[in-house]
Amino acid sequence: MARTDWNRPPLAPLGEGLRRIRMTVSYDGAGYHGWQSQENGVSVQQRIEEALLAMLGEQVDVQGSGRTDSGVHALGQVCHFDIRSKVPVRAFKPRLNHLLPPDIRVMEAEEVDGSFHARFTTMAREYRYLVKQIDDVTAFDHHRIYAVKELPSMELLEGYAACIQGTHDFSTFCAAGDLSPSKFRDIYVSKWTLGKDSYGYGLLTYTICGNAFLYHMVRSLVGTQLDCAHQGLSVQAFREILDSKDRGRAGRTAPSEGLYLARISYDPDEYAWFEER
Amino acid sequence: MARTDWNRPPLAPLGEGLRRIRMTVSYDGAGYHGWQSQENGVSVQQRIEEALLAMLGEQVDVQGSGRTDSGVHALGQVCHFDIRSKVPVRAFKPRLNHLLPPDIRVMEAEEVDGSFHARFTTMAREYRYLVKQIDDVTAFDHHRIYAVKELPSMELLEGYAACIQGTHDFSTFCAAGDLSPSKFRDIYVSKWTLGKDSYGYGLLTYTICGNAFLYHMVRSLVGTQLDCAHQGLSVQAFREILDSKDRGRAGRTAPSEGLYLARISYDPDEYAWFEER
Numbered sequence: 001m002a003r004t005d006w007n008r009p010p011l012a013p014l015g016e017g018l019r020r021i022r023m024t025v026s027y028d029g030a031g032y033h034g035w036q037s038q039e040n041g042v043s044v045q046q047r048i049e050e051a052l053l054a055m056l057g058e059q060v061d062v063q064g065s066g067r068t069d070s071g072v073h074a075l076g077q078v079c080h081f082d083i084r085s086k087v088p089v090r091a092f093k094p095r096l097n098h099l100l101p102p103d104i105r106v107m108e109a110e111e112v113d114g115s116f117h118a119r120f121t122t123m124a125r126e127y128r129y130l131v132k133q134i135d136d137v138t139a140f141d142h143h144r145i146y147a148v149k150e151l152p153s154m155e156l157l158e159g160y161a162a163c164i165q166g167t168h169d170f171s172t173f174c175a176a177g178d179l180s181p182s183k184f185r186d187i188y189v190s191k192w193t194l195g196k197d198s199y200g201y202g203l204l205t206y207t208i209c210g211n212a213f214l215y216h217m218v219r220s221l222v223g224t225q226l227d228c229a230h231q232g233l234s235v236q237a238f239r240e241i242l243d244s245k246d247r248g249r250a251g252r253t254a255p256s257e258g259l260y261l262a263r264i265s266y267d268p269d270e271y272a273w274f275e276e277r
Numbered sequence: 278m279a280r281t282d283w284n285r286p287p288l289a290p291l292g293e294g295l296r297r298i299r300m301t302v303s304y305d306g307a308g309y310h311g312w313q314s315q316e317n318g319v320s321v322q323q324r325i326e327e328a329l330l331a332m333l334g335e336q337v338d339v340q341g342s343g344r345t346d347s348g349v350h351a352l353g354q355v356c357h358f359d360i361r362s363k364v365p366v367r368a369f370k371p372r373l374n375h376l377l378p379p380d381i382r383v384m385e386a387e388e389v390d391g392s393f394h395a396r397f398t399t400m401a402r403e404y405r406y407l408v409k410q411i412d413d414v415t416a417f418d419h420h421r422i423y424a425v426k427e428l429p430s431m432e433l434l435e436g437y438a439a440c441i442q443g444t445h446d447f448s449t450f451c452a453a454g455d456l457s458p459s460k461f462r463d464i465y466v467s468k469w470t471l472g473k474d475s476y477g478y479g480l481l482t483y484t485i486c487g488n489a490f491l492y493h494m495v496r497s498l499v500g501t502q503l504d505c506a507h508q509g510l511s512v513q514a515f516r517e518i519l520d521s522k523d524r525g526r527a528g529r530t531a532p533s534e535g536l537y538l539a540r541i542s543y544d545p546d547e548y549a550w551f552e553e554r
Contacts, residue, residue: 026416026476075415075476093412102419135370138352139303142379144417198475199303199352 011121014114018082021092022112028103029073029256030143036067044068044104048079051099055092056085065118065264066125069216071256073144075128076107078264080118116266124188124265126209129222130258136201146222146258151204152229157192159235160225161206163242164190171245173224175216175253183245186211188271192225207262211271219254227251288398291391295359298369299389305380306350306533307420313344321345321381325356328376332369333362342395342541343402346493348533350421352405353384355541357395393543401465401542403486406499407535413478423499423535428481429506434469436512437502438483440519441467448522450501452493452530460522463488465548469502484539488548496531504528 014020025048033041045062052060064079087095092109100106115121130145137147164187171183189209197203206222228238228251241249265271291297302325310318322339329337341356364372369386377383392398407422414424441464448460466486474480483499505515505528518526542548 028416028419073416097411097414103416105414105416107415134374137374137382138384139305139350139380139382140421142305 011115011117014082017084019084020080020082020112020114020116021089022078022080022110022116022118023092023096023106024108025074025077025079026105026107027074027077028144029068029071031101031103032070034068034070034072035064035074035077041070044074044077045079047100047104048096051096052081052083054099055095056083056087058083058085063118065122066261068259068261069256071143072259072261074261076263077261078118078122078266080112080116118264121266122212122264123268124209124211124271125213125261126189126207126263126265127213127218128260128262129206129208129218129254130260131204131206131222131226132197133202136197136203138197138199138201140199141197143257145203146255148226150230151194151202152226153232154192154194156229156232156235157206157225160228160238161190161192163235163239164208164221168242169245170214170217170242172242172247172250173217173220174214174247175220176247178215180214183214185213185217186271186274188274209263209265209271216253219256219259220250222258223254224251226254288392288394291359294361296361297357297359297389297391297393298366299355299357299387299393299395300369300383301385302351302354302356303382303384304351304354305421306345306348308378308380309347311345311347311349312341312351312354318347321351321354322356324377324381325373328373329358329360331376332372333360333364335360335362340395342399343538345536345538346533348420349536349538351538353540354538355395355399355543357389357393395541398543399489399541400545401486401488401548402490402538403466403484403540403542404490404495405537405539406483406485406495406531407537408481408483408499408503409474410479413474413480415474415476415478417476418474420534422480423532425503427507428471428479429503430509431469431471433506433509433512433515434502437505437515438467438469440512440516441485441498445519446522447491447494447519449519449524449527450494450497451491451524452497453524455492457491460491462490462494463548463551465551467498486540486542486548493530496533496536497527499535500531501528503531 027044032044035044048062060081062079062081089111093106096106132145133151134147167186169183170185187210191207193205304321309321312321325339337358339356339358366388370383373383409422410428411424444463446460447462464487468484470482472480
C-alpha cells in the first residue's frame, strides 16, 4: 500500500460548472517566502493567485503538490485550481506568464478531471540539490547553489546515498515541527553525480526521489552526508546514524538555496517495482 | 599579419618594482552599465578596482580585453593590472571574491610578465548568444537569454552562419559610432547549435569567434540572422546583405541580455591555420 495515502480525504467530484486546471510551474525561490502563503513575506502561491485573479476575475485557491521552504527553488512544482471561467486552457500559460514576475514561470497548463489532485494523488516527489566547490562558483550561481570549500570523496557519498535508498524510518533527518504520524518513507532513488555546469565548471548534484519527505529531510540528508564525507566517516558509520533515529546525530541542515523541487510524478506505475522488492 | 595589431602601442617593460596580474572574470551583466567605467551607472571594472583598493590599499587601473555593453555578460573576460604589493598571487581569487558582489567572480588569477597585455595581445575573442523559444523560458532565465516567439529554421541559420565565417568587410553589421579604420574582421568560427539547458528545455546558441568585432557587430549579426530566417530569406540573399556593406539592410540588433563574452585567446597558434586558407 502506498504510504502517500495517509490523511488523504476522499476525492470529491468537481462541483457543477467547475473546471480543474493542472499547471507545472518553475520558480526561483530566492525572492519568496516559500510556496505557501505565510503571514510575513510573499509566497509563490500568492503571486499565482493574484495573477489568476487579474486574468479571470475569479478568486481562486491554488493547491500545490506540497510546500517548499523560503529560498527553495522549483523546476517542476505542480498545482491545480478550480475555475468557472470558460477561457481556453491554451491561454493560461502565455497570459499568466505575462502577468507573473519573471522568477515564476508557468511551464505547462492542462485541463484535468476531478480525480486529479495536485497533493493527494502524488505518487513520487523528486528533488535535486546542487553543490559546488567555491572555486567553481561563477557570477551566475548566486542563491542557486550551495558553495563548499572542498568537494568530499565521491566514493563515500555514493556509499551513503545507497544506504538511504529503500524504506526507512527517517527520524534522524526530521526537523522539529514535523507532525507526520510515521517517520517511514520510501526512497526510490538516492544518488550523487559529479558533472559540469553549462559553462564547464564542476557541479555536484544529489538526486533523491521518494513517495514523500519529512520536514527538512532532504536538506538534512545532504548536510549530514557532506559532513560525514568531510570527516571521512565510513559507510557503516553513516548507516548507524540513519538507523539510530536520533536527530542529535544528524549533521547540518544544508541551506535552502541549493535545493530544487525537480518533478512530481502522478504515475502509479512509475515506481511500481518498488513495493515488490 | 594578424589584424589585431592595428593601433597597438609598443609594449613597454614593467616599471621598477611592479608586478602584473592577469585575471579571468565572470560577471552577470544585468546589474552593470557594461565593463568599462561610465559617467552614469556602475561598471564591472569599477567594482574590481574598488575591491583591489580595499585589498591592497593601492589605486589600480584595470585593463580589460575589451568593453562589453550594458547588460552583456561574461564567462571569461580577461583583464590585467600592475601592482606594487607583495601579496602572493594565490590570495587574489579568494580575497577579491570575498570583497566583490556575487554577480562578479574572479575565476583565475596569475602573475605574468610585461609582455602580456589583456587588450593588445588578444588573438581571438569568442562570444556566445543564447536564444530560447518563449515557451521554454524558465524562472532561471531572466536577463540571461533572448526569448523569441518561435525558433526559426535551423537549416537557414546554419547557412547564414557559414557565410559569416572567413574574412569580410562587416560594415552592414556595424553600428554608428564605430571608429575602426577598417571594417574587415576575421571570423574563425560562426555556428548555431540547438541543444538543451540544464533542465532539459530547448536552447539555441550562436557561437562566434574572431580576431576582433565592430561596435554591436555580434548583436547585429544575431538579430539579422533571426529576422532573415523568420522571413525565410535564402542563404544567397543573406550573403548579399553581408556583401552590400549597407547598414540599412541589417535587421534588428538583438538585445544585450542574451550575449556572453565567453573566452579570450592569447595563443597565436590557436587560429594559425586561418591565415593560410
